[in-house]
Amino acid sequence: MRERILAAEVTPAVFRAALTAVPPADRDAWLDWLFGLDTIPEDGPHLPRGCVPYMPCSVDALLRIADDADVRDSDVFVDLGSGVGRAAAVMHLLTGAATIGLEIQPELVRAARNLTSRLNVMRFSVIEGDAARLAGHITIGSVFFLYCPFSGDRLEKVLEDLEPIARTRPIRVCCVDLPLPPRPWLTLAAAPSGDLAIYRSTLLDPAPTTP
Numbered sequence: 001m002r003e004r005i006l007a008a009e010v011t012p013a014v015f016r017a018a019l020t021a022v023p024p025a026d027r028d029a030w031l032d033w034l035f036g037l038d039t040i041p042e043d044g045p046h047l048p049r050g051c052v053p054y055m056p057c058s059v060d061a062l063l064r065i066a067d068d069a070d071v072r073d074s075d076v077f078v079d080l081g082s083g084v085g086r087a088a089a090v091m092h093l094l095t096g097a098a099t100i101g102l103e104i105q106p107e108l109v110r111a112a113r114n115l116t117s118r119l120n121v122m123r124f125s126v127i128e129g130d131a132a133r134l135a136g137h138i139t140i141g142s143v144f145f146l147y148c149p150f151s152g153d154r155l156e157k158v159l160e161d162l163e164p165i166a167r168t169r170p171i172r173v174c175c176v177d178l179p180l181p182p183r184p185w186l187t188l189a190a191a192p193s194g195d196l197a198i199y200r201s202t203l204l205d206p207a208p209t210t211p
């Protein structure tokens with residue numbers, strides 16, 4: 001069954017149908033089984049003080065992001081603090097988007113790269129390093145996802161570095177459990193839903209017409 005769901009020719013629609021056929025309360029366990037994520041590496045000494053250890057985002061929140069942020073196969077989804085790559089992998093399988101994970105803990109980067117080879121997906125890569133330093137270099141990103149990897153100065157730096165990207169193309173910033181400091185170039189794309197808030201950039205919005 002696992003092989004059938006993860007076969008190379010599985011389309012986002014088929015993957016979504018398999019996932020949503022599972023009762024909501026069982027979806028996280030089902031996904032861990034599907035991805036073979038039975039042992040998760042311990043957080044290690046490379047996690048800087050003030051940064052948040054690994055914890056997987058719920059399937060429920062990821063489904064809401066796919067739908068409410070309208071993630072498509074033309075998008076590049078960037079997970080800032082990607083852990084073992086679970087969220088990035090789900091987003092790729094659900095939407096066809098290319099995904100890039102940024103992760104500071106080498107053991108988790110290794111686990112994520114193992115996951116990409118187990119799943120045999122091509123449009124999913126993982127970069128090791130501090131997401132606060134790297135985010136602005138991912139200029140092909142169109143959807144940036146943060147499941148509370150950090151706050152404070154690191155979060156301010158990410159927003160500062162995303163602004164130039166938002167001058168080149170509209171971007172969405174999806175935050176779970178993470179209040180975002182306000183920026184004049186970001187607005188809520190929809191009313192927040194529980195722990196999830198989706199923002200969109202406004203820098204390329206057409207100028208309002210005067211009557």
Ligand SMILES: C[S@@+](CC[C@H](N)C(=O)[O-])C[C@H]1O[C@@H](n2cnc3c(N)ncnc32)[C@H](O)[C@@H]1O
Binds near residue numbers: 051056079080084087
């Ligand atoms: C709450 S987990 C979220 C994992 C993943 N995004 C998900 O939703 O399943 C936060 C992750 O961010 C990583 N992290 C924390 N600070 C980081 C930083 N400065 N740069 C890159 N990754 C970081 C942690 O190692 C951890 O894997």
